[in-house]
Amino acid sequence: MNPFWSMSTGSVRKRADAEEKTLSGELRTSPLRASAKKQLPSIPKNAVPITKPASPATSSQSTNGTHASYGPFYLEYSLLAEFTLVVKQKLPGVYVQPSYRSALMWFGVIFIRHGLYQDGVFKFTVYIPDNYPDGDCPRLVFDLPVFHPLVDPLSGELDVKRAFAKWRRNHNHIWQVLMYARRVFYKIDTTSPLNPEAAVLYEKDIQLFKSKVVDSVKLCSSHLFDQPKIEDPYAIIFSPWNPAIHDEAREKMLTQKKKPDDQHCKSMHVSGLSWVKPGSVQPFSKEEKTMPT
């Protein structure tokens, strides 16, 4: 079930995107589904990170009033809803997948298709604070410190805070962080950089900056097939193209493109009914089909 990624054409990737997101959506819930009837959910033993926030949340109730009623159910569903929003956004070249162990940790990868960072493939991890949505903005850390003014050269952390000085519930969403992360590679911002060297080079010696970027992109690509930094069943793993596995999967994606409904069709062959003419609010306003002669 591990996701695979291939460096093939855009159309394939795009489809992979959608597929992947659906897939992960399914997977996310599977631990719950496994639970037997009338039994407590069999949450995997190692599912700590999700579980953990419960206690801090509970303990912080007294101090933080607005946070009082967010049990883990709400937290988990909020994150699920956030993920649904990400899926709806269809951000080009950005893929994320919540980890198996915690809904608060999302794995992701960005494909840069134009500009200085063209061909860059940057893996990253999003860390969502456990008091979400009332806490700080999520952190986004690249697996490898990309050479970029806003990326910490040591930790690889992207300066997200500058875009989300204060995280506002209802207003800020995780897809925005992802969009921001993508955007910084197209619109370079050098003010108050985390990587002053990159900032200075960008201002003073663009050529050198460019070559450093190219090196950085190459470095990232050379580590693409490394084991994921964080071990997790849902971690994003790249592997070299393996026709035995990937050809078939690619074929499947391409053929399913026409009728993406199939997956759902199988599980739900219910269909509603409607005889309402579009734009009308009268029942049975749709014209009868003309009688074949």
Place this chain on the structure above:
Amino acid sequence: MERMSWLSKLTPRAGGQRAPRSASLQPPVTADPETCLMVFKNHWAQVLRILERRGSKPAPDDLSAVRNNTYQMLNLLAEDRPRGDGDRSQGNGEMACGPILEFVASENLLERLLCWHLQGDFTEERKVEQLKLYEMLISQARQPLLRHKAVLTPLLRLLSVCAEPASALLENSLVLLLNQLCVSVAREPAILELFFHSHTDQGPANLIIFSLLIPFIHHEGARGQQARDALLLIMAMSASNRAVAQSITDNSYFCPVLATGLSALYSSLPRKIEVRGDDWHFLRREDWIGVSSLVLFMNSLEFCNAVIQVAHPLVQKQLVDYVHNGFLVPVMGPALHKTSVEEMIASTAYLDLFLRSVSETALLKTFLRFVLLHRHDNATILDTLVGRINSNSRLCMVSLSLFRTLLSLNCEDVMLQLVLRYLLPCSHVMLSQKRAVRDLDIYGKTAAKFLSLIPRCCRPESPPPPPDRDEEPPARARAHGSPGADAPPAPKPSTPSRLSFFMRQASSVPPEAAAPRSPGPPAGSPPWPGSRDEVAELDRNYLEYLRDARRSIDRCAWACRVWSAPYDGEDPRAPGPPPDPESSPGRPPGPPTPRTKKRGLPEEGVREVPGGPLGGDEPSVGGSGPDPQDGGTLVNGAHVATELRRPEGNVVVKKVRRSPQGEGEGGGGAPNGAPQAQPPGWEPLPSVDSLLEELLARAPTEPPGTGVSIEAFTEELREIEAEMRNGGVGGPPAAPPEPPEPPLPREEEEAFASFAALPEGDMGAGRAPPRPPDPLAQVVASPPRAVGPPPSQPFTGPFVSVLFGKLENMPHNSLYVNFLLTGLVAQLACYPQPLLRSFLLNTNMVFQPSVKSLLQVLGSVKNKIESFAASQEDFPALLFKAKKYLIARGRLDWSEGPGATPALRRSDTLARSRKPSLGELLLRHANSPTRARHAAQLAMQGLRDGGLHPLPPLATPARHGEALRVRNAVYCAVIFSEFLKELAAIAQAHAVTSPFLTE
């Protein structure tokens, strides 16, 4: 041609299989064709001798001689093979007839034989004989016979002779032959042409098949089945042959007979359904399979369904029209309006059964069109049915079942008429809120609100760990729940965290550890041996509700993708005038100043708004201190009176609503903020049946006109309250101070800017609570409405109104009514259309003052339950027993496995719509009256053995009412709590619906 050759290849094999049969009747014909022909001619010669002996009446000997010889001859004819049988596989479909057939044709042998029979005394016995012979001939022939006039003409003539009604024996043979004919025709459609061209003295030949078969359409037993099968074959052929279709529609009585036959069969259905248990509410297969008249009807209905499935659109349309005009309108309509309650129950249950059984869209459409649009006595069937929800409990249950069926269709037209058209104008929300219609609550605030409405007396005693927040001993709960008490101790807004406790604990702590409850049961209550665990299960089933909710919503969203519009407040636009464009002179001049009022229950508000201006009686209840007043008039009044609905039901309803009597009718609307120990609604009720009359009787006691002032007063209160909240402690979480603009250059990508720079922009799904609207904008927005009375009183429709009214009355409803009722509301809440979703589930939405929200209704139920619990000494014990009893019922049913469900055509849908949660466990159970009763007895037995009655015994009539009242209220407490969890789960699941389902 290809088909023909395939068939002719098939035929010999089939003949071979039949060999044993012919062998037993007749020495096997193994000889070569020439010999056979000689034998045949020999027989014929003998027959001919008799045939030519004209004038005199045939002697008995002659008869038997002819019979024997004919028998031999036809057997030979059947065995006759076309010439060149061996090498005809080369696609040359045309083959010569066999020698015997050739001879038969040249002699016109069959015709002459028949003539001879007809001349004499053609008794029924002889007819049967002939029919059987032909049946044998056609079914066993090794070459196509019907295309030969020499066979077809006498056959048709024979049939026309048999057209008169006759004995069962003759009819059996006739139908069998006709069936065989249809099979042959279906195999070789070309024959059909011949049927068209051959005429008999009875008109075109094809009509004969119909006219002979049609009388048997509605017959029971094998005969009817064969006739229907035969007809269905022809119908299937009509699909690809317009001429056939046209002759069916233009020249036969097929459709009218079929449709009006339904009417005849309907009229023989039982007028009264023998009811076996008080939980019976709909007809399952087991129920009707033993009722022969109903079986007959269902067979015919199924046949209609099948015909529509296979027939040509012409036939389809004609049949559907006849079903509408020949059955639904003249028969079903009046039946549904019979005056006797028993008949209403029966007809409603029948209609529900029919709707569940029909699977063909075209037929379903005609049923739905009838229900939605047909007016009987000036009221649409739908309005009548909606009104019946308000009636006594059995009729109510049957009606609720019917609506469950209707909602499960996911039909846009149904939903439009029931609910959506009333919500389309958006007049139920404050102007400023229109945009919030599409908002999704992604942080679970709505769920928290619903869960916080679980009455304190029903909350599980807290588990050990957080010692400071352990149980509210029942005694304490009672004390605080009593009327006029000081501000209640802030009920923990904590159900969620409690749930989370259960949920999380499971992974670390064995379940038993969670079960033991701290200190004892209230004084005086007996110990409950060994059953705490299972009862405690109810406290932990939230995950299941979540899962079910997800599934239901996904399925509903998926089904609704065929709808014409999203119903998101913008598409479709409301039609010109709203559904009931009546001005409302009764309202105070000038609309309420719309402002963002947290009329919903502030989830944290309990602590943050300690004792509001309204005496703080229960600020956590839907923020609804004053609400039951106005809301009660709207909701409850509306449909108590709708039994007598006029066509302009809305108008009537509105009048009722605005008239002050609604106040008293509230039936439970009585409790305003401060629950009294014995609110009027709690008078013992002899039966739910009488509730209606009681309420009606009480209605006119209040002077006219008060409603207006109360409404105005309410509104004032609400505004004050809202101001308090907005400016008050904590403030709504929805209104965070605008943060400084993010330090991002404006010239960035528009997409990014869209969220970073335009905080008020359409963030779409993510924004749960509405921001407080700019007051200035409000002022600007208001003026058009400020002049004169508002154009219309917002009204969310009779269906919602009657459901809410019934919901508000939950503590008085029977257990089963409450199951069905809550199930129906939950079903409604699963619909993904933003208009409906926001109306039911967006607790931050600000509605017009006259519009009652689900949250308010539930808040009022909560109050009632709590005040009941406070007044009932042994409530905790009763509650425990009720839970135990309900679980026992459910468990028993589960043990029978899901396979036990009836196999109606739509049953898979229905089965899937059932939920393993408590409510549905019981519902499932209730689906089976006998099993339910059995289970109930078992459970009762068990409890009695332990010295406990699950319910107060129904002793004397005097005590009966009291017992019923207590029983209903206690069960209601259980159901209500489960229902809130279900709603909370649905609210949560809406936020995570996969975009792939709706896109």
